[in-house]
Amino acid sequence: MQQTISGLYLNHTNYGDTSIILKIYTLEYGTCSFIVKGIKKKKGGQALLQPFHYLELTTNFRTDKDLNFGRQIRLLKPSYSLTSDIRKSTVAIFLTEVLNKTLKETAPNEELYAVVEELIEQYDKKDFIGLFHHYFIIQLIIQLGITPNFGRNQSIDLIKISEGIFEYNPQPNSDYFSTESSQAFKQIIGMNIDELNTLTLHSKTKQDLLNNLIKYIETQTEIRKGSIQSYKILSTIFHD
DSSP states (O other): OOEEEEOOOOEEOOOOTTEEEEEEEEEEEEEEEEEEEEGEEEHHHHHHHTTTEEEEEEEEEOOSSSEEEEEEEEEEEEESSSSTOOHHHHHHHHHHHHHHOOOOOOOOOOOHHHHHHHHHHHHHHHHTTTTTHHHHHHHHHTTTTTOOOOOOOOTTOEEEETTEEOOSSSSSTTTTOOHHHHHHHHHHTTOOOGGGGOOOHHHHHHHHHHHHHHHHHHTTOOOTTTTTOGGGGGTOOOOO
């Protein structure tokens, strides 16, 4: 039965000379993939395929198929600043890779979908937020149900990546967040998006926290270690 499906752009790969396989994250069906024929021949068609874009397409969707056909693809809502602010667009590229690697379920998760949608909408409308990508990943960790369990000594406990817990270790190794990034995690997880610009972190702490968050989400979601790569481009944009 023909229907209209909308979702967040995650990825696309070429399919023949003029077509693509498009992957989106939907409210109704979780992660879905579609063959979209001829899109590379249409003027402006490929411009739709951008990080943090919500797309709409027509399809005869079947839940028993891994790959459906889609057509009449269009942008669901315009961007305010995501494509005009290079800082925002770079962060969007990185976070879209994180979502593409971690969102594997072909079942609906209304709360996760709503949280991601709201974060993207706020990021698009607000002035640039330097800690947004850290905050976004922490919110994703919460929604995926892999938040590290807090230990008894919250002021000194460190996040142990492999076990997803806070624990005290006077001589932490590479399996632990640093003291500074563990403290930053505790601060950010208790904030709302409007409070982020009130938090001042040293540039090394921000970088350590980001590296540790990537290691954590790769480990806890059991995706290949080192598979998230686009965070490296952030260093060309952020120098503080």
